[in-house]
Amino acid sequence: MVFPAFLFNYNFFEKRGCLKLTSLSDEVTTNEAGHLTIGGVDTLKLVSKYGSPLIAYDVSKIKSQISHFKQAFIDADVPYRVTYASKAFSAVAMYQLVAGEGLGCDVVSGGELVAALKGGMPAKRIEFHGNNKLPIELEMAVDAQIGCIVVDNFQEIAYLDKILKEKDTTISVVVRVAPGIEAETHKYISTGQENSKFGFDVHSGQAKKALKELLDNPRMNVLGVHCHIGSQIFAARGFVMAVDKMVSLLQQWHEEFGFSAKLLNLGGGFGARYVDSDAPSPAEDFVKQIIAEVKEKIAAANLEFPEIWIEPGRSLVAEAGSTLYTVGSRKDVEGVCHFVAVDGGMGDNIRPALYQAKYDAILANKPHALKEQIVTVVGKYCESGDILVKDALLPITHPGDILAVPSTGAYGYTMASNYNRNPRPAVVFCEDGQDKLIIRRETYDDLLSYDLGL
Template structure:
């Protein structure tokens, strides 16, 4: 079996993460429980940053906080010297609440509201990644009224399709995101921004997809963008100070996945930028990237307690856990695959094939099909690996199930960073229905 980061089998035959026994975590915090290996997050952050340092290039590594946003996680990103990518007012508010430096916050999104843009201006964040013509007009209006200026990147769709699930490709021409690179939209956007007195065009941005296992797409995107940058220098006198090539770097969910080391992605991006800058006689722009999943994905493990079991003779054996699509919707949404072990019996032979069902009232609530575990018993602990990205951030209250707690572990210590929701939390925004009351 493959264990990520600091995870190991301890002398008691239990799974241990960050020096903390999984059984201790469950005893103190219950299940379902998200557990984050802080040392692995730190190591990944350093790997991305060091590749730019070694190349002696100006760069920003921005944590894409949509992967997992919380006050503690944002503070960890700040400790590691990362910048921050937010995509909503809620993520921006979390960053501000965490005390994250506003000048290192980049605001993305295809439908930023008037209130969200005003919030970004009020907090004087570092950059807004503009996604469409409506946003250009709205931002220009808000800047003018508030007397503030804002640096922006224009998001482009370069026509590069990453080899990934259809729902998580974002760089192809037919996308809800950004300005198309080939139909004249981006030129109109550049012209509008350059005419504004309050918006400063800092550079361009693209994102070609997620869970990407090679570098060819990033290289091709850089080539396409530099060819256009050469045209825009001639037609607009515009020289991009920043080139943001996004993120989407893959992680290992199962043995079928073969991601590259973070430094390899960065080195290939640097190589492509340098070659194209030299080809078109540009100074090398500041390079920005946006790892999210690759920083936190395989640092996260979800612990569950096994309850009921069911066997369909000659077909399949099911084991149900006390969570499911309410804390990990990715298997239902993306057909995502995961690996798991028996956290309290990790030393025993995993030679019984079972399928892991969630507890939500949906036949599609299946976390894992056909994995090998020891003979399943009620009360066993199941550890599902690589749930650190888009687990808690996409968690929901379907069937009015409370969202789990989140714990950070490092150097033998556990820190509760998000409390478990209670039933009282579930109903606290509900209001009674009073009949006979006229408005």
């Protein structure tokens, strides 16, 4: 259905106070050609240079988020560490960037560990997470003498003990606990509740037993305690509750074992804005409320003030990234729906299919053209669920147009697949009008290189 143009004249309705129809496309930056720009670079030029689909990051947005998180700690003058949860976007260039900004990083696999080291992340600033770290991964972490291993379960303690004995060495560890808090988010990305697969349960006494085992092991140096309550959280409330639980746990452990935590790691999970209606708290608000609560509760418990660690992933990279697609076919079923298909889809962004995640779309070649159709932006994969944007309000599109989907910088590339043997896209960093290819596009030769045949 094509609507009469006046229906999409925002000013007409907004002036009358009867409608607020906004989208992320109202906030885009354009150049003199009227094209969408990212980091000062023309998106059409990016696509003609690197092809599509293409994931383009505005590096200044990543840096600005990093500095917001850091500044709140600096202003409060408390010891801290911001550790980038690199599962959100793992690339050698990204580790180089965050290392240069003074951050640490969290890795969850041997693959992320080698990439972080290749990116020059100092080993001492790396922490290793995961609910089923493989013995080989633990060995890699011990060999690299990373900053700490966030111990998740009893089997891991046994593996680690064996490795440390064999290598006659030591390592620092942090105990991950499930504090029994349900974050207000999608159930698939909620991790702090008692039935989570991650961490030692506090309620049943598992966490205490784990601490005792670790304290009794002379090869493991227990630095502190960790929790992560979930992801895409918009308000500080859940973190404040987590602080209360964690400090009361530290108080019990201090009384029982004389244990003094050097660090309190409250995980990541800070929300990002995907569509206009999303309103996550700003980074500094999260941090300020966390610090205020830690100060109050630690003082009340009369404990030594720990270093406060946070592990933002999504909030550092989501809004900085956009995916550029080329428009191809279209299918109109009058009175039912309109599909606009692009040259990527669930292979480069599984989030709508997996979490019903919502995105917006922008016509990059004319972002400010009158938006007069509501369409479903679909991909090219053989799945009906291969939908990128459910109800996108767009100008009339034509094959060859470039469509940008903003806020795809987190868990897009890292969750990408080769479904239907589609190569994964290229990734480019853009800053001050300059672009730099940081991950090249996969080729068909890459895809076939694993196939051995008969």
